[in-house]
Amino acid sequence: MVQFALNHAWLVPLLPALAFVIIVFLTRPWPRVSSTVSIAAIFSSFVLASSIAYGVFTNPGFIEKPLEYSLRWFGMEGFTVKVGVLLDPTSTMMLFMVSMVAALIQIYSTGYMEGDPQYSVFFSYLSLFAASMLGLVISSNLLQMFVMWELVGLCSFLLIGFYTFKISAREAAKKAFMTTRIGDFGMLLGLLFLQIIFGTLDLTELAQRVPAFEQFGISLGLLTLIAILVFIGPIGKSGQFPLHVWLPDAMEGPTPVSALIHAATMVVAGVYLVGRTLFLFAEVPGAMEVVAFIGAFTALFAATIALTQREIKRILAYSTVSQLGYMMLALGVGSLSAGMFHLWTHAFFKALMFLGAGSVLHALHNKADVWDMGGLIKKMPITGWTFVIGGLAIAGIPPFAGFWSKDEILAVTLQYATHGHSLGYVLFFMATFTAFLTAFYMWRMIFLTFFGKEKPENHPHESPRSMTFPLIVLAGFATLGGLIGTPWANYWSKWIHFGQPHHGEPSIGLMLLSVFLGVAGIGLAYIFYYKDEEKLRVKQLAERYQTLYKISFNKYYVDELYLWFTRTVVDAGAKVLYWFDIHVVDGIIDGMAGFTKVSGRGLRYLQTGKLQTYALVFFLAVLVITVVLAFGNPTSAGILGGGK
């Protein structure tokens, strides 16, 4: 079984893809059949992925020598594109995580989407989404990855805009697609550079060639440019500043979709891509600093926005942006282990929280404002307590999963700083402050939603078992999932690392700091949003620092800035081009058409329609030719074909 799975790893993405085809063409009229097909496919993928994981993680040989096999896809002289599978601990971990979270989310969706007229379609999209992400994970070359990357983008577009009757959903889908497209464009340019310079997009080959970039006749500056171009893709996909704007709007989709996008599929694709191409970034310290700084900045930036948001899913969305920033930061300081570790733990607790939020919305009939909730834990104990576990995990309270991964990131950032990168201290400060903010805003949400006074107008009820079951499983992983990477027994970095295996030294001081920040954040939230029943203090604070509050609540006006930019600069440019199009381009075309028309109008009188006229012309022409042939000079006769 294990050997079969290792050799047929391509089945993992193929099964959900098949499910997509089956649902679209066969089982669409029967919702229950569709969801069964979909879940059966993703579950089989999960079983396969587990076997692969077993096979890989029992054989340390995979660390140095990944399993790779590929087929020729297409190509031409001196340029071959292969499609293949690359199984190393990183991709195996992703396969396992993605297939599992996707399977749980699909199970959850059977409850959440119950009775939706588009139920079958929804499951077909979910299948395709999972298939593209799994395909991206196992890709052995960057072009294949890019294709899957675009498919992921397409699926997110379809799913965010799933409620097509809602204008906001349609707009959000467009926004997500277009924003990520900006990033994809940069990435494609980067890939083209790589192909042209190194002659391959194969990951293993590139990993060997890029370190010797000087032999390929390029300077460090150009390589930095390439790395940054490639990084623009992940900026778009993983919602990093300044292309983060689509992620919070993506909440317009059904909640399972949000969970899937935020935890397992879409956004982690960017982090994964940077992890995969870390050999490129590692060559250019400049690009690494950009990655690290953008990561840290995004983490802090999104956390400050999340402080004041009111919609439950929006808060979670900004927390995702913030956590993705953490992952980028870890990769930027050169630690694949820490970045991937956080990706792993984050997938569980974030999927858990999103599904929990979905459960809440389900119970409250889509009332989304946390200020309208309260005391829900009494009526919805499973949702509530699993959500609390998610909250503890993200706030970094030991022994929950988030603590270990966040601690690892802080540790490697500190190491980076102490190893002569003065920027590292700034990054470390930003990361620690973000940790505090994260605990605070998460627990603000939890206290407002699940604790405090119940609102009489709400009639919540616990969700069906299909929805609570995934919550419980995810809560289990959110609790225990981090224990494989504790500083004392770090199995994680033994398997998943870039360069030498490394991890932060077990530093009690750092851990205490981290715990202190988490507890302080929760404590502050407790004082403001639980003890203070009327929430007077926070209201006073918001009054006093009105400007700050407004800036945060309006997300630093980034959307407005983009809108302003579009309205003034882009529209003005468009107007100029429009004028050019109408008067110059169209002028030339119209002129040519007009000339043809006028000459045609004149010439058509030659066509009298009278055969006798034609016959006369014909006769005269023959006469002229005959005369020329008979009496003309030899040259003209030659031209006319006679003269021999």
Place this chain on the structure above:
Amino acid sequence: MATGLNPSYFIALSAALFAIGLYGAISRKNAIAVLIAIELMLTAVNINLVAFNKFLTPEAFIGQIFAIFVITVAAAEVGLGLAIVIAIYRNRKSVNLDDFDWMKW
């Protein structure tokens, strides 16, 4: 073959017939007359073919055979032509070529 007949007599006859036929084909307004004129032109060609056959290669029959082909094709052509004229006449109640002007702008 009677001596004293010069090929130029035949050529002159043929040229005259052809010219008359061409004039008729171009100037007559009656479609039937035009068909007749075309027949005249074909006859002119036939005279040429037979005459040259006789004077240039008396031992072979190429020109005569060719003339028979022309007569055959001409018969078919006239049959077709008359059928078209009748069909048009049924539509337009006219055999005047000036009325057959659907092919113009």
